[in-house]
Amino acid sequence: MCGTDSPASINKGSLTSANGNRTRSPTCSSDRVLNLEQGDPSVFQSYWSKMEDKCAMVISGSQLMSYISDFTTLCWFMEPEFQEAVRRLHRVVGNAVVDDRYIVVGTGSTQLYQAALYALTSPGGPEPVSVVSAAPYYSAYPEETDYLRSRLYKWAGDAYEFDKNGTGPYIEVVNSPNNPDGTLREAVVKNRGDEGKLIHDLAYYWPQYTPIIRPADHDIMTFTFSKSTGHAGSRIGWAVVKDKEVARKMSKFIEMSTLGVSKDSQQRAAKIMGVICDGYKNFKSDELFFEHIRRVMAERWERLRQVVERNQVFSLPKYPKQYCLFSGELIEPYPGFAWLEAKEEEIDSQKVLRGCIKVQGRTGSRFGVAQKYVRVSLLSNEEVFNQFLERLSTIKSVSNGH
Amino acid sequence: MCGTDSPASINKGSLTSANGNRTRSPTCSSDRVLNLEQGDPSVFQSYWSKMEDKCAMVISGSQLMSYISDFTTLCWFMEPEFQEAVRRLHRVVGNAVVDDRYIVVGTGSTQLYQAALYALTSPGGPEPVSVVSAAPYYSAYPEETDYLRSRLYKWAGDAYEFDKNGTGPYIEVVNSPNNPDGTLREAVVKNRGDEGKLIHDLAYYWPQYTPIIRPADHDIMTFTFSKSTGHAGSRIGWAVVKDKEVARKMSKFIEMSTLGVSKDSQQRAAKIMGVICDGYKNFKSDELFFEHIRRVMAERWERLRQVVERNQVFSLPKYPKQYCLFSGELIEPYPGFAWLEAKEEEIDSQKVLRGCIKVQGRTGSRFGVAQKYVRVSLLSNEEVFNQFLERLSTIKSVSNGH
Structure with missing residues (x-):
């Protein structure tokens, strides 16, 4: 059975749903587990690395x-x-x-x-x-x-x-x-x-x-x-x-x-x-903080939506554009988490991600809803995010087993 | 009545005990309230001021x-x-x-x-x-x-x-x-x-x-x-x-x-x-940390005991000397708080300190014992500690009122 929580027993191949029926099987890739369960905000790090001089803080031994x-x-x-x-x-x-x-x-x-x-x-x-x-x-x-x-x-x-x-x-x-x-x-x-x-x-x-x-x-x-x-x-x-x-x-x-x-x-x-x-x-920065992070998040969402649409296993929420008082534009939300919903009702999405592509998300049941939902952090650093997309693109729904 | 918690109603002069009987009245000094209720450890600050170079910490914008x-x-x-x-x-x-x-x-x-x-x-x-x-x-x-x-x-x-x-x-x-x-x-x-x-x-x-x-x-x-x-x-x-x-x-x-x-x-x-x-x-410091603070505390306790013995209103605990594995000597404890006990059973010591010398301690009843006890921090900076001793020395038990 594919999709257990234990890395030792991951079986690359067919997917069995929670109620034991054989369903369509995603193909799997292998590698180390990507932990995208927490929302550790590594995406911000590159911006702050460029701002080191301005942000460095010195605390002497007798302060505070x-x-x-x-x-x-x-x-x-x-x-x-x-x-x-x-x-x-x-x-x-x-x-x-x-x-x-x-x-x-x-x-x-x-x-x-x-x-x-x-x-x-x-x-x-x-x-x-x-x-x-x-x-x-x-x-x-x-x-x-x-x-x-x-x-x-x-x-x-x-x-x-x-x-x-x-x-x-x-x-x-x-x-x-x-x-x-x-x-x-x-x-x-x-x-x-x-x-x-x-x-x-x-x-x-x-x-x-x-x-x-x-x-x-x-x-x-x-x-x-x-x-x-x-x-x-x-x-x-x-x-x-x-x-x-x-x-x-x-x-x-x-x-x-x-x-x-x-x-x-x-x-x-x-x-x-x-x-x-x-x-x-001062408008002196190369790129201002919120604009920079928003641009990164927008790029991630665009790439994520392409992968999710292509593989047909999950769907993502659609968010209406709204007028943003801060930017003065009609803009789309780019949340910090992907809230993936499996298209098949019976699928335990956390197990699919963990078992088949070694991505650790958090199951919908922790959020009070069905296991077909899984939350995946989009706030990782660039390398981990790229790995996630690469692996996610290997999950493909294949009818009648693998 | 002397010894209320409200600074506005402090009556410098006679002291009335909790049960309403006139008791011996400490004389009073006036000034701003010295807050020695918390154990804010300001006594350490001068040591760390001398060590600024060694202890300064720099955190850049992208660390931690x-x-x-x-x-x-x-x-x-x-x-x-x-x-x-x-x-x-x-x-x-x-x-x-x-x-x-x-x-x-x-x-x-x-x-x-x-x-x-x-x-x-x-x-x-x-x-x-x-x-x-x-x-x-x-x-x-x-x-x-x-x-x-x-x-x-x-x-x-x-x-x-x-x-x-x-x-x-x-x-x-x-x-x-x-x-x-x-x-x-x-x-x-x-x-x-x-x-x-x-x-x-x-x-x-x-x-x-x-x-x-x-x-x-x-x-x-x-x-x-x-x-x-x-x-x-x-x-x-x-x-x-x-x-x-x-x-x-x-x-x-x-x-x-x-x-x-x-x-x-x-x-x-x-x-x-x-x-x-x-x-x-390395034994390179002018004075090592624990020895420095211990010396300051020892000096404070010596001066405190002199004042307390002289004015006859309170007593302090006596601590046995014991062998200290760290210093290799028989030494006395120098606690961070003075635990003052009024010699008269009926006295509310916190009220006496607050009302008569505007020193804010913490009453014994907060520690599960009688109000004749009061805790006063000895960890303040030098100036506040000196003020405290000066004020404490003005409390004198005077028989038959003031």
Whole structure:
């Protein structure tokens, strides 16, 4: 049987579907496993390599030693330079309203998601608050919600299901553009009065991935350094928050969780965001940041769509062109992940990729939908992306076996 | 009434005890509030200022961008250089066994404490596991244990009480030297068979604070960059762990909590630990790190004891001299906090300090003991420490009012 998770038992050849029936068999190529399961943002590296001089940061032995950045502010562990850089970047891009909003820094948006759950719930309720997101939802939400078995909140799955059958207080996470499928989204649970609260996870709401259709203006919006500039190793995220008490509770969560956020990384993020913004101010760069990454992503999507159309095993979502306020053009989304859907209902797409071309994606079932879907990162470096396309082009649906 | 928390209502003069009886009144001095409630490690800064050249770290724009440090290891987000530096530092100091042990990096020891609770408990138990620590216990443990209302574990207070009356599975946190009172400690809950598990919080088990009486060798030991070298702003801690599955679960916790730990700060910690270790290898520094900080702490303690003895309002713990394996001498502990005990039973010591000399300490009740105790940081910079002593010397117990 082809398509097992274990590399040792990969059988190049026929493909057996999940229910045991023989289906059309893709041909296979061999090589090392390409790990495209995580969204490690290596695609950004070549741009930053060219910008070394401007972005290099020096930290002396005695700098940034204190727990405290500014005890007079609500988020007392946030470096003022970081906050300024975040506000400036959003103003340059126009993707979020930041005037009269609170900024809260976090150890990546992972921590800020949990800070938001904490801030939106209160001890003493009869039942944990239901946390929902429309399927396919980001695969980390269920685990990040439930791993500590909190009495404050619990993962309750697909927001569409909750809209039909759910009751009681809830929090809906709106991920837009959505990971894994790249769609622009709005809340789906309707007409619940005061029972519902929203978290907007806008990790991918940047011009390299999507048209900026309006400055987002929601109660809690989270962003991450990882996906905006590609610096995942720094573990820096931030939230833009309307309500002061919510911002205060989020800061309190981060204080209890990690007693603040690395100042080294906050300063590095401030520096790099500053370099991006300076580029747009001076127009001196050979190629500006968002335009560069967008061009790379556009090329990747064009090549990917050609391969997928040719081999007839999978399909990709089609995205409408929309007017982008940042670029001033009608443009297409170029999401950071390919959300591949097998044309045959019964196929386990993750197993096909893993078993037949040694590409590790993440199965649809992790995102709350069928196994015929698989998510593959498009944010790898050029060499890995080329390898991926080469291998993907070797999968061909052949009727009646191989 | 003197000694309220509100600066606006400070009444310089007579002191009224908690039960309303007039007691002896300290005289008061005025000035801005000195915040010595947190243990911000500013005392280290002057040493690192002299070492700028050796410790400066440069990070270019394209370095440390990946989520991943080494996917083949259990703690896949830990920089290999960081792990090596941690092992080397422990070998130089001799304060912990690291051979055949797993290292797990965390966003400060705050996160590692929570990772350990997660690793030592399992979903599905009938009751949350009791978490205890001998009073006076570190004031953050109750909050860090309970803020998410986990079904896995719950704060159960003083370990001495639990030893007498508690039942069921438990985790005891052994903080040695103990924050707030500086004592070297061992577990206090006895004879429970397999029901008990231990976390050793060894944040202060370094030669500047205490004699190193043996290389510590416990199941889970946590350390922090903040208190070892004074770099609190980097939010770096590490655990030394015997059991592979425990180390794996702790890493998994950190993955779910923050998707790793700042690589910028891991690299900075590796660099600074390397400079310390190189000093001991080459003996070229004017003054080696631990000897320098220990000398400063010894001077502070000597001056502090003189002031405290003179004014007769408080007493300080007395610590036995012990043989230190690191220095090869019989030496006294010099803890990072003064644990002041008022000689009058009824006195609220935090209020006395705040109300009368505008020094903000942390009350004993936060550590599970009486309000006659107050914890004051001795890790401030020289100027603040001098101010503190000057103000403390103005408190004098005067019989029959002022």
